[in-house]
Amino acid sequence: MSDGKLRKNVKIGLGVEVVQKHHQRSGELTEGVIAKILTKSQNHPHGIKVQLESGIVGRVKNILA
Numbered sequence: 001m002s003d004g005k006l007r008k009n010v011k012i013g014l015g016v017e018v019v020q021k022h023h024q025r026s027g028e029l030t031e032g033v034i035a036k037i038l039t040k041s042q043n044h045p046h047g048i049k050v051q052l053e054s055g056i057v058g059r060v061k062n063i064l065a
Contacts, residue, residue, distance in 0.1 A: 004047045004060030010037055018050060018058030030056055031064070 002009040004016065017029040032052030039048040047059030 002063045002065075004063055005043050005045065007037065007039060007042050007044075007048050009063060010034065010048045010050060010060055012037065015064040016050065016052075016060050017062040017064065018052065018056065019047070019061050020056060020058040023058075029061055030058060032056060034060075 004010060012034050014034050015031070016034055017031050019027060019029055032054050034050045035053045036051040037048065038050060038057065047061055049057065049059050051057050
């Protein structure tokens with residue numbers, strides 16, 4: 001599994017696990033496929049923010065291979 005904190009590892013169409021804003025305390029992960037990359041910077045300490053094909057927005061915790 002590569003690092004979801006680096007933008008270069010996050011590509012549209014990849015399967016990922018993200019944590020949504022309201023799940024940050026519980027750490028509950030949601031699985032999906034990236035439709036859009038929302039973070040502009042090259043890295044982010046909490047994970048790159050993406051929008052999944054389902055419309056869910058969250059920060060990438062795991063990249064599924």
